[in-house]
Amino acid sequence: MVSILLKDCSWILTMNPPDKVLKNVSIYIEDSFIVEIGPAKPEAEYVIDCRGCAVMPGLVNLHTHAAMSLLRGYADDMPLDVWLKEKIWPIEEKMRAEDVYIGSLLSCVEMVKAGITCFVDMYWFSEEVCKAASKVGIRALVTCGTLDLGQPERAEKEIERVKKFLEFVKGLKDPKIKAGIGPHAPYTCSKDFLEKLRSIAEKEKVPIHIHVAETQEEQTKFEKEQGMREVEYLEKLGLLGPDVIMAHCIWLSKEELDIMAKYGVKVAHCPIANMKIGQGGVAPIPEMLRKGIKVGLGTDGPASNNDLDLLETMKFAALLHKLHLRNPAIMRAQDVLVMATRNGYEAVGFEGVKGVVEEGVKADIIVIDMRKARFTPVHEVSTVLSHLVYVAKGNDVRDVIVDGKVVVKDGKVVTVNEEDVLNLAQKTALDLVTRR
Numbered sequence: 001m002v003s004i005l006l007k008d009c010s011w012i013l014t015m016n017p018p019d020k021v022l023k024n025v026s027i028y029i030e031d032s033f034i035v036e037i038g039p040a041k042p043e044a045e046y047v048i049d050c051r052g053c054a055v056m057p058g059l060v061n062l063h064t065h066a067a068m069s070l071l072r073g074y075a076d077d078m079p080l081d082v083w084l085k086e087k088i089w090p091i092e093e094k095m096r097a098e099d100v101y102i103g104s105l106l107s108c109v110e111m112v113k114a115g116i117t118c119f120v121d122m123y124w125f126s127e128e129v130c131k132a133a134s135k136v137g138i139r140a141l142v143t144c145g146t147l148d149l150g151q152p153e154r155a156e157k158e159i160e161r162v163k164k165f166l167e168f169v170k171g172l173k174d175p176k177i178k179a180g181i182g183p184h185a186p187y188t189c190s191k192d193f194l195e196k197l198r199s200i201a202e203k204e205k206v207p208i209h210i211h212v213a214e215t216q217e218e219q220t221k222f223e224k225e226q227g228m229r230e231v232e233y234l235e236k237l238g239l240l241g242p243d244v245i246m247a248h249c250i251w252l253s254k255e256e257l258d259i260m261a262k263y264g265v266k267v268a269h270c271p272i273a274n275m276k277i278g279q280g281g282v283a284p285i286p287e288m289l290r291k292g293i294k295v296g297l298g299t300d301g302p303a304s305n306n307d308l309d310l311l312e313t314m315k316f317a318a319l320l321h322k323l324h325l326r327n328p329a330i331m332r333a334q335d336v337l338v339m340a341t342r343n344g345y346e347a348v349g350f351e352g353v354k355g356v357v358e359e360g361v362k363a364d365i366i367v368i369d370m371r372k373a374r375f376t377p378v379h380e381v382s383t384v385l386s387h388l389v390y391v392a393k394g395n396d397v398r399d400v401i402v403d404g405k406v407v408v409k410d411g412k413v414v415t416v417n418e419e420d421v422l423n424l425a426q427k428t429a430l431d432l433v434t435r436r
Contacts, residue, residue: 002031002405004406005027005041005047006367007050009024010052011054011378012027013384015337015338019385027363034358034359034362054368056365057341057357058365059117060119062120062348064121070432071429072306074087075088076306079278080277088303091433092124096125097125108133108140111138112137112400117366118140118345120348121142122143126142126143126182130169137402137407137415138402139350140177141349143181146158146197147193178206178207181200181208186212208239208244211248212248212249215279244265245265252283254287261293273300294347295339310394311392312394314340333385337389362403366401368396369398375396
């Protein structure tokens with residue numbers, strides 16, 4: 001039984017309520033749970049000095065494609081459809097299982113060092129993503145990326161692959177790894193295929209993760225072909241529910257937002273990737289929040305962001321909507337913090353993990369070193385909230401605890417050899433882009 005004492009935390013963002021900050025107290029962790037918050041307990045096995053630091057729940061990256069770290073910088077500055085069809089999809093056809101493992105390993109290292117304690121993934125060779133996440137010690141909801149392109153024979157093979165993946169995760173027996181189903185998008189998956197995937201999800205009690213309304217061209221073309229908009233279509237198929245996480249959700253009507261609120265679907269907002277494709281869309285996140293839709297934050301893949309820094313994403317999320325709506329009071333610091341923590345963990349549904357720092361919950365915690373010029377001064381508690389959204393960057397994260405275990409100490413991942421991972425990823429990426 002491992003015990004950890006986060007001693008003398010200058011500030012603890014409990015996130016329950018979002019603006020509640022404790023000062024100059026300690027956190028005692030035992031057997032993966034937060035046992036006590038209060039005066040220091042000297043008998044802990046590991047003691048971490050948190051003076052001058054802000055301690056908060058770990059961050060949840062609600063949408064990414066981890067293995068695409070191998071393609072970071074490979075193709076930039078082009079429309080999404082061109083990027084996919086001319087650059088990404090052709091090279092992905094050459095990817096092997098070992099490539100996905102190494103790319104995912106690199107991303108898991110990058111994410112956990114930046115304070116991400118849980119991520120949601122959609123990709124191929126999903127078993128390899130699970131192995132990488134388990135190796136690093138990060139939580140993951142890994143969804144088996146799948147599509148049938150309207151081809152019945154392909155659909156049959158994909159259904160079997162999804163079922164095989166779900167059985168693999170059961171056998172993994174890592175409580176930090178959850179399985180899900182990841183139909184790529186309404187326009188790449190046929191009606192029958194989506195209905196079968198929904199049936200499997202209900203039987204196996206696993207979530208669904210899907211891209212929705214990422215570009216205006218996509219939504220317009222879909223509506224022309226199907227006679228209805230994407231969310232309306234998904235409702236008709238019976239796909240929607242509180243176990244569904246939709247990524248992007250930019251080009252939506254008010255009626256679609258009402259449907260999403262009705263079914264309790266979750267949304268992964270990816271502002272940086274959405275801005276980078278430059279196709280003029282801003283997801284109606286403030287309106288979603290007003291309707292009670294739970295929105296979390298995602299980086300999207302490292303080939304389209306191009307990094308995995310959710311602290312950076314928080315700042316962009318706040319600024320983008322202030323500018324777009326010409327309202328500085330929109331998307332306050334505490335709103336964005338809730339999206340990155342509580343809303344994210346509610347969407348992924350890990351038992352005992354709430355995205356808060358309080359007694360009795362699982363210890364997914366990050367420590368941010370604020371003894372730096374750009375964090376100075378701290379006038380009052382609200383300043384800490386402001387600094388974490390508008391100032392903090394991933395490399396300000398000093399220590400990371402996942403499920404009560406130290407994964408990052410003094411800025412270094414302790415579960416794998418970082419240098420070996422970087423060297424292997426570099427070698428693999430060069431091989432991949434020159435592979436015939």
